Amino acid sequence: MPTKKYAVLDAVALFYLQKKNPPKVLQNLQQEIINRRIIVIIPTVAISEILWKLRKEGEKALRILKEDYLIWKKSNNIIIDSFDAEILEKMLELKQSYELHDEIIAMTCHKYKTKIIYTKDPKFKDFWDLNPISW
Amino acid sequence: MGEKVEQKVSSNGRVVIPKKWREKMDLKDGSIIELEYDEDLIKLKKKKHPFEDCIGSLDDFEFTEEDHENAKKSIWRI
Numbered sequence: 001m002p003t004k005k006y007a008v009l010d011a012v013a014l015f016y017l018q019k020k021n022p023p024k025v026l027q028n029l030q031q032e033i034i035n036r037r038i039i040v041i042i043p044t045v046a047i048s049e050i051l052w053k054l055r056k057e058g059e060k061a062l063r064i065l066k067e068d069y070l071i072w073k074k075s076n077n078i079i080i081d082s083f084d085a086e087i088l089e090k091m092l093e094l095k096q097s098y099e100l101h102d103e104i105i106a107m108t109c110h111k112y113k114t115k116i117i118y119t120k121d122p123k124f125k126d127f128w129d130l131n132p133i134s135w
Numbered sequence: 136m137g138e139k140v141e142q143k144v145s146s147n148g149r150v151v152i153p154k155k156w157r158e159k160m161d162l163k164d165g166s167i168i169e170l171e172y173d174e175d176l177i178k179l180k181k182k183k184h185p186f187e188d189c190i191g192s193l194d195d196f197e198f199t200e201e202d203h204e205n206a207k208k209s210i211w212r213i
Contacts, residue, residue, distance in 0.1 A: 010203075011198070011203055011206065012198060012200065012203050015193060015198040016198075017189075018189050018190065018191070018192045018193040019190075019191065019193060019194055020190055020191035020194050030186075030190060033184065033186050034184040034186060034187055035161075035163045035164075035165050035166050035184075036165045036166070036167065036184070037163075037164070037165045045210065048206075048210060049203060049206035049207065049210065050198060050206075052205075052206040052209050052210070053196075053198050053202045053205075053206055054196060057196055060195075061195075061196055064192050064193065067188075067192070068189045068192055068193075071185045071186060071188055071189050072186070072189070074185055075184065075185045075186050078186065099207070101207045101210065120200065
């Protein structure tokens with residue numbers, strides 16, 4: 001049985017993953033999730049950022065996000081990961097200051113010992129030697 | 136009436152789902168199936184992943200890079 005791969009999503013990747021026709025890279029990720037070939041990590045900070053935007057769109061948007069959130073929670077290959085002491089302890093090892101948001105996301109990758117992050121932000125490769133998958 | 140094949144069951148109960156049927160049902164390595172036993176009939180169904188219900192849910196909305204930057208600023212007050 002091959003070891004499952006882990007991947008972290010940032011807010012933009014998470015948002016477009018819910019689209020019917022997202023970019024090809026995210027369509028492939030949808031299939032990997034459905035066929036349980038990957039475990040995706042959703043940092044709570046990414047959900048908060050989508051919430052911030054969708055709340056402005058009105059009640060319907062907020063209801064949809066709540067429904068999606070409950071589905072993510074009950075999917076056994078989707079992990080909703082909180083900013084916790086383990087991430088903080090990894091941040092304490094960093095010698096330099098980065099944008100806090102990016103530090104949390106990058107240290108979430110370290111927590112799950114994965115280099116795979118779905119994001120359009122090139123900083124994750126430049127600063128933390130991660131392997132961003134972009135579209 | 137659907138298609139039919141004959142299969143020999145192995146000592147531990149394994150059978151092979153024909154490749155053509157696997158492709159039609161999008162059954163891949165790691166896919167989960169549900170088996171339902173009823174008298175002398177066994178039904179096999181691909182188990183739906185809950186995430187399938189999320190796909191298309193945010194089609195009416197957008198979240199741009201700029202939105203993302205603004206959301207980050209809102210959280211961290213950069």
